[in-house]
Amino acid sequence: MRSRGLAATVLALLLALVGVVFAASAAAHSGLTSSVPAQDAQLTSGPAEVVLTFNEPLQEQFAVMTVVGPDGNYWHDGTAVVDGPRVRVALRPLGPVGAYTVNYRVTSADGHPVEGQRRFTLTVVGTGTPGTSASEDSGSGDGVPVWPFIIGAVVVIAAGVGAMFVLSRRRKS
Known part of the structure; x- marks a missing residue:
């Protein structure tokens, strides 16, 4: 139960980080x-x-x-x-x-x-x-291609899920 809470927290932090990165890069454009x-x-x-x-x-x-x-x-x-x-x-x-x-x-x-x-x-x-x-x-x-942003989001989410899996395995050990 506790690992699920940790996993949800990690995922929320990763999604917030992605939002900050996209917002910062959008603000930096000419x-x-x-x-x-x-x-x-x-x-x-x-x-x-x-x-x-x-x-x-x-x-x-x-x-x-x-x-x-x-x-x-x-x-x-x-x-x-x-x-x-x-x-x-x-x-x-x-x-x-x-x-x-x-x-x-x-x-x-x-x-x-x-x-x-x-x-x-x-x-x-x-x-x-x-x-x-x-x-x-x-x-x-x-037009600006959307596929690089989709691939980037998938990679970030996959990394977050992988990190949650590793953290949950370490807790059980």
């Missing part, structure tokens, strides 16, 4: 502090580039930024460039009136991916020509 154009900006002409600024320097590897227009086509020109806490991508001259969505995924200084979206609206028709259709890339799987 955070977006500003964007040019600003979120929900109303523009009469297209900017030459989109610039996102974060609260800390970013890793240069794996940065991705796309700009999708109201027509469902890409309007960025080239790849994202990281410079310290900033990531930028050049834009083609914009075309249709409507909302343009800036999708980004960068790697924070601690190695964790950070992703999100910003939007701005073009209010006057431009003369630009779009890039390829964004729907052609819709199956690329840009």
Whole structure:
């Protein structure tokens, strides 16, 4: 009976530790502090580039930024460039009136991916020509994979169960 209480206590402590570790790592990620154009900006002409600024320097590897227009086509020109806490991508001259969505995924200084979206609206028709259709890339799987977190949780729980088993065996001896 006593070993069950100890086992429950050990398991509760392990689960609390996992929660603290995940909360601490989530708090350590880079955070977006500003964007040019600003979120929900109303523009009469297209900017030459989109610039996102974060609260800390970013890793240069794996940065991705796309700009999708109201027509469902890409309007960025080239790849994202990281410079310290900033990531930028050049834009083609914009075309249709409507909302343009800036999708980004960068790697924070601690190695964790950070992703999100910003939007701005073009209010006057431009003369630009779009890039390829964004729907052609819709199956690329840009989301953060969940499987590493599941495997990590299974390993931690298995270690806790194993520790409880060893402790209960020692008590009986």
